[in-house]
Amino acid sequence: MSAPYAREQAIALSTVLKASLLAQKIQAELVGSGGVEKKDKSPVTVGDYTAQALVSALLAAHFPSDAIIGEEDSADLQRPEQATVKAQIVRLAGEAMREELPLADEERAWADVKRVERGDTEWMAAIDRGNSEGGAKGRHWALDPIDGTKGFLRGGQYAVCLGLIEDGEVVLGVMGCPNLPVDPKQPEGDKGALFVAVKGQGAFQRSFTSPTLTRITMNSLASLSAASFCESVEAGHSDHGTNARIAELLGITRDSVRMDSQAKYCSIARGDGDIYLRLPVSATYEEKVWDHSSGSLLVAEAGGIVSDMHGLPLDFSLGRTLKGNKGVIAAPREWHKQVIEAVAKAVGEEGK
Known part of the structure; x- marks a missing residue:
């Protein structure tokens, strides 16, 4: 028998990986342009919206009854002066859908999503699926599409974060850190690490290109x-x-x-x-x-x-x-x- 939340973990890893690879691409392509300000005046990039759209699309395909508590909504993007930003999001989301993930099993998770043609309306609706108010009952995916926007813009650390909250308790967490070294002892070595934890099953790390999960633990301190x-x-x-x-x-x-x-x-x-x-x-x-x-x-x-x-x-x-x-x-x-x-x-x- 498979472990509890095995399917949820597999889908979460697949979507966080795709969103992380997208963020890497956008950071290289658009940092310094394409920003948009939300009402609270904190900086947010095209990457936030595009990543939320992608994650939302995959979760809807596999878990259509689950709600999403997402950081973003499309309200600012509907303003005429944001037409260029919206066009970037739609283009990048479409390109990300066509690009294949390194691992076959994770790519197969996107098969049904890729069969659907999406334009402006569909991608904006995907972003707005993150409008759940959460609560003590039911299943809610908590999504921060690019956490650490200022780090993203300065070329520092940022993360794609996805957690599953069931009846008010976090039972699954997956994070992609595109700029974090896979091996902390080799800070200039391969970058791009995925982290995953399921309640009661331990904490693990892997690279973007390998399915092998390695258990991680906190330091044991003498004092x-x-x-x-x-x-x-x-x-x-x-x-x-x-x-x-x-x-x-x-x-x-x-x-x-x-x-x-x-x-x-x-x-x-x-x-x-x-x-x-x-x-x-x-x-x-x-x-x-x-x-x-x-x-x-x-x-x-x-x-x-x-x-x-x-x-x-x-x-x-x-x-x-x-x-x-x-x-x-x-x-x-x-x-x-x-x-x-x-x-x-x-x-x-x-x-x-």
Whole structure:
């Protein structure tokens, strides 16, 4: 008998791989042009929309009853001044559909999708399938088509992130990191890594071109003083000053590793770093489910605990945001409690 969620895992790997290869192509072809701003003024690229359209199309073909909680919608693209951007999305989506994946089994997953001719209307509708409000019941795929847009634009780290939430619980997570080295010991070697975790089945990594999954685990630390932080590049995403105080309280002297996107989760899950801190810089900000679903499961399956800054489990049952939580802390299971205590002390000193 196949393992639970084996089919979902296979389809998720196939769609994240295609979206990751698309992102690589778009980064080479369009970075510096083709951007569009959303209402919140954060930068977003053609790649976000095109990747969401592709992922949505494949999920609809294989799991038509499942909902999608996607980051994007096509509202901005319907404006006349965005006609060029929309045309780029339709062209790139069509080209991606015609290109074959390196592995035959993953390519076969797209057979039914490729038989359907799609134009502007169909691709915009695919993007808008990501409009689910989520909730505590049913199956919802949480999608961040290109997480770490600023990293994408500066040539740094970014990730295609897809998680399956079933009755409010994350049961599957797949991430593609096009710029992350497959072997962290060879940072200038082959780049492009896929990460996958199924609840209760462990955490794994593979390259873009090989089906072989290799189990990954977090570092085993003799003491927290040997640990290193992994945190956001953008100070607007996490409080770097408080992070530094937490490191001091824990006796950590190693420099923090800063990178964009859920690639941070992937890095600590395989031992590139040890602790991920994302402390809120705004009292009203609510973390988005697509920013943490797949990464939090990966770390949990690799031997860590992911919670909010108060030690509470992340609650994915409340809609499109983690409105019941504040901040995100990921750490090795045996050291998580001490990290939470240091966070509380540091935040308390600042009167937050």
